[in-house]
Amino acid sequence: MKKFCTVFPLILSLGFPHAQAQQNNAPTSVESQTLLAIIDRVFDTESDAVDFEEGSFNWKGRTFQFGDGRAMRSRFIRYLNTPVADMDTRVYLALMEDIRGRLSVARQEENAQLADPWRPLVAAWKLLHQAAEHEIDGGNSLVIANVVYDHWRDREMFRNEQFRQSIETDERQRREGRAVAETAIERQRLIEQARQADAARLENLQLPEASNERGITFLDQAMKQLMEQQADVEARGARLVEIGVRSKLKMQSQIISFILQRRFNHALILCSFYRALFNNSAQELAIGQEAIASYLPEFEVVPTVDTLEFIALQALDDINTGMRAVRNSFAQRQLVSALERLQETFFLGEYTLPVIRYDQAEKEVLRQFYFDLREARRLSELRDYDALTELVESLGERADDFPMREATASIRVAKQASRIKLLAAQAAMIRGATEEAEAHLNEAFTIWPLNPEIESFMSGTVTAADLAVEFDLDFANRHYRRIFERRNDYFAAVTGDPRRTGQFQQAIERIQSIDFAVQTAREQFEMGEPHAAWELLHGVAEFASEEAAFNQLFARVTPAVANFAAEIEAAERLEAQGHHSAALTRFLAARDIYPASLTVRRALDRMGERILQQARSLQG
Amino acid sequence: MKKFLLGGLAAFLVLAIGWFALVPRGGLSGYPDALPAVAFQAAPLNHVGNKYYVDVAIESILATDPALGRVLLVRTTDGQIPLPVFLPASVEANVGFQQRYRLGLRVEERGLLYVERMQKL
Numbered sequence: 043m044k045k046f047c048t049v050f051p052l053i054l055s056l057g058f059p060h061a062q063a064q065q066n067n068a069p070t071s072v073e074s075q076t077l078l079a080i081i082d083r084v085f086d087t088e089s090d091a092v093d094f095e096e097g098s099f100n101w102k103g104r105t106f107q108f109g110d111g112r113a114m115r116s117r118f119i120r121y122l123n124t125p126v127a128d129m130d131t132r133v134y135l136a137l138m139e140d141i142r143g144r145l146s147v148a149r150q151e152e153n154a155q156l157a158d159p160w161r162p163l164v165a166a167w168k169l170l171h172q173a174a175e176h177e178i179d180g181g182n183s184l185v186i187a188n189v190v191y192d193h194w195r196d197r198e199m200f201r202n203e204q205f206r207q208s209i210e211t212d213e214r215q216r217r218e219g220r221a222v223a224e225t226a227i228e229r230q231r232l233i234e235q236a237r238q239a240d241a242a243r244l245e246n247l248q249l250p251e252a253s254n255e256r257g258i259t260f261l262d263q264a265m266k267q268l269m270e271q272q273a274d275v276e277a278r279g280a281r282l283v284e285i286g287v288r289s290k291l292k293m294q295s296q297i298i299s300f301i302l303q304r305r306f307n308h309a310l311i312l313c314s315f316y317r318a319l320f321n322n323s324a325q326e327l328a329i330g331q332e333a334i335a336s337y338l339p340e341f342e343v344v345p346t347v348d349t350l351e352f353i354a355l356q357a358l359d360d361i362n363t364g365m366r367a368v369r370n371s372f373a374q375r376q377l378v379s380a381l382e383r384l385q386e387t388f389f390l391g392e393y394t395l396p397v398i399r400y401d402q403a404e405k406e407v408l409r410q411f412y413f414d415l416r417e418a419r420r421l422s423e424l425r426d427y428d429a430l431t432e433l434v435e436s437l438g439e440r441a442d443d444f445p446m447r448e449a450t451a452s453i454r455v456a457k458q459a460s461r462i463k464l465l466a467a468q469a470a471m472i473r474g475a476t477e478e479a480e481a482h483l484n485e486a487f488t489i490w491p492l493n494p495e496i497e498s499f500m501s502g503t504v505t506a507a508d509l510a511v512e513f514d515l516d517f518a519n520r521h522y523r524r525i526f527e528r529r530n531d532y533f534a535a536v537t538g539d540p541r542r543t544g545q546f547q548q549a550i551e552r553i554q555s556i557d558f559a560v561q562t563a564r565e566q567f568e569m570g571e572p573h574a575a576w577e578l579l580h581g582v583a584e585f586a587s588e589e590a591a592f593n594q595l596f597a598r599v600t601p602a603v604a605n606f607a608a609e610i611e612a613a614e615r616l617e618a619q620g621h622h623s624a625a626l627t628r629f630l631a632a633r634d635i636y637p638a639s640l641t642v643r644r645a646l647d648r649m650g651e652r653i654l655q656q657a658r659s660l661q662g
Numbered sequence: 663m664k665k666f667l668l669g670g671l672a673a674f675l676v677l678a679i680g681w682f683a684l685v686p687r688g689g690l691s692g693y694p695d696a697l698p699a700v701a702f703q704a705a706p707l708n709h710v711g712n713k714y715y716v717d718v719a720i721e722s723i724l725a726t727d728p729a730l731g732r733v734l735l736v737r738t739t740d741g742q743i744p745l746p747v748f749l750p751a752s753v754e755a756n757v758g759f760q761q762r763y764r765l766g767l768r769v770e771e772r773g774l775l776y777v778e779r780m781q782k783l
Contacts, residue, residue, distance in 0.1 A: 624706035624773030650725025
């Protein structure tokens with residue numbers, strides 16, 4: 043019962059969330075921390091360039107944001123799960139190459155010789171609409187087409203404005219001529235007026251103020267119209283500048299947007315359109331200079347559209363190199379390395395054809411490997427080391443670069459650490475140190491929750507508690523034979539309890555004495571020595587009353603030695619009552635019946651002193 | 663002279679008659695009954711408080727305390743009944759094994775045969 047009481051809190055602690063929380067809050071041991079570090083390293087196949095916590099991908103010092111880590115993983119898993127539409131991608135690839143080819147610098151120089159130099163550009167623009175129909179394009183070609191179309195519309199508007207500006211300029215010049223003429227006329231009129239004034243002064247005549255009566259003169263009107271015309275011309279010039287700048291801004295911002303979205307092919311196509319549509323003096327970026335400069339920390343130059351094209355080309359080159367590395371690693375059974383490179387390359391070139399068109403069979407192998415690694419990581423977090431061992435062996439068979447030995451060693455270390463903690467818990471239980479046992483058991487559980495020995499320990503401890511109760515009942519009812527038959531179970535149950543251990547030992551010794559006495563007595567009785575046989579049986583009679591074999595033999599022997607037995611039993615009865623002299627008298631009578639009696643000899647040994655004690659009390 | 667002789671004879675006769683009258687033949691003075699050894703052996707406690715004499719042969723000494731006395735194992739000479747007796751140190755007598763003695767004894771509590779007199783036969 044005591045053991046059960048000490049064990050019960052342990053059972054509770056493992057069975058309830060309270061204990062789980064306690065376990066989680068409890069400091070982990072050195073073993074478990076080391077183990078977790080090893081497992082984290084072994085099953086971590088995520089590239090250093092990918093930061094799933096921040097949801098970002100770093101490429102050559104340039105950071106691309108993806109939102110969050112879950113979204114990034116989902117994208118990669120979706121990529122691994124998506125089958126390759128080979129025919130669709132081939133057609134799309136041909137279209138994109140055709141578009142880029144038509145826009146290349148070499149072709150533009152050839153186009154300049156044509157009667158209509160815009161014809162190839164328009165043809166490339168029309169192909170964009172075909173490309174946009176493919177699913178993998180994501181409609182981005184249509185975005186380019188719209189941007190280019192907007193530019194052309196702006197260009198038309200620009201031309202119209204230019205035409206109007208030239209008309210306005212002619213009108214301005216005409217009005218300027220009129221203003222000059224009106225100015226000459228006005229001067230002539232003023233001269234004439236001055237002359238008339240001089241003549242009147244000489245004749246003392248009073249002349250009316252002619253100028254005050256005239257109102258707005260023709261010159262005033264001409265000057266006013268000239269100024270209005272000048273303002274119109276200047277406004278139209280500003281509008282022309284605005285149209286040009288707006289068109290450039292649209293295209294440049296869209297190129298930057300494509301790069302930030304890792305749509306490098308579309309960025310390249312739009313760069314080519316830009317180069318064809320604008321002259322060399324318009325290559326400098328009007329916006330996003332700081333953002334682009336952060337993508338090119340190694341260059342201390344003013345970013346241009348060419349810079350954007352360089353970034354896109356560099357990225358595409360890295361994507362091609364990355365995919366070659368993936369294929370090479372796969373061919374050499376370096377699946378961990380292949381998976382890391384594929385992950386890196388995917389996040390850089392998610393929308394590029396080398397990534398999209400990666401071999402379906404290889405992708406399927408890597409997909410299975412990736413999911414197995416994720417499962418292994420989950421199993422390691424759950425600490426299901428048996429299932430993990432099987433999975434690790436499977437991973438090791440498939441990938442030469444998977445650190446299988448390190449993984450299996452870490453699993454063995456974990457298992458061993460858990461077993462050691464469990465042994466410590468068992469030792470503490472035996473010592474009765476319940477709290478220490480609970481601490482060790484919790485740690486054993488933390489390191490390896492599915493350790494089958496924990497279940498055995500718990501059920502064994504519960505069984506031990508039950509067995510201890512059963513032992514108490516058996517001992518109280520003098521069922522020594524039952525205790526002897528279940529001695530292996532009871533031994534474990536009573537170990538650590540001094541009282542029960544003593545009782546257990548006593549029960550075992552009694553059964554051994556009974557068995558020995560019955561066996562020897564039977565032999566002696568058969569040899570014609572019934573007194574010796576009876577004495578042997580009588581020696582264990584006190585605790586052998588439940589023994590059938592004993593009772594049978596005792597019933598057979600006793601009639602043959604009835605007088606002797608009666609004397610011995612009478613003597614023992616008297617001795618028990620304290621009548622030592624009387625008892626000795628009966629023992630001596632028994633000795634006369636059976637002189638070799640061991641019972642009498644032992645009685646003589648103890649009676650002399652007791653009689654002296656009685657005599658001493660009489661004399662005192 | 664004759665009176666003196668008759669008086670002496672009479673005194674002798676009185677003493678002789680008295681001796682014969684008071685001391686039975688085969689007994690011990692003050693212990694008129696012989697111990698019923700068989701009955702005593704069967705039920706020692708039934709004789710507590712009685713005095714007996716008994717003729718015995720010494721078999722062995724079971725225990726000794728020089729100041730207190732000795733516990734002797736004896737056997738009656740007539741029926742060969744074994745008995746334990748306590749011979750106190752106050753009864754000064756030498757004990758010879760297999761020698762025969764007449765013991766005057768008292769049955770104490772718990773069936774102890776307490777020797778009060780011991781006479782060699």
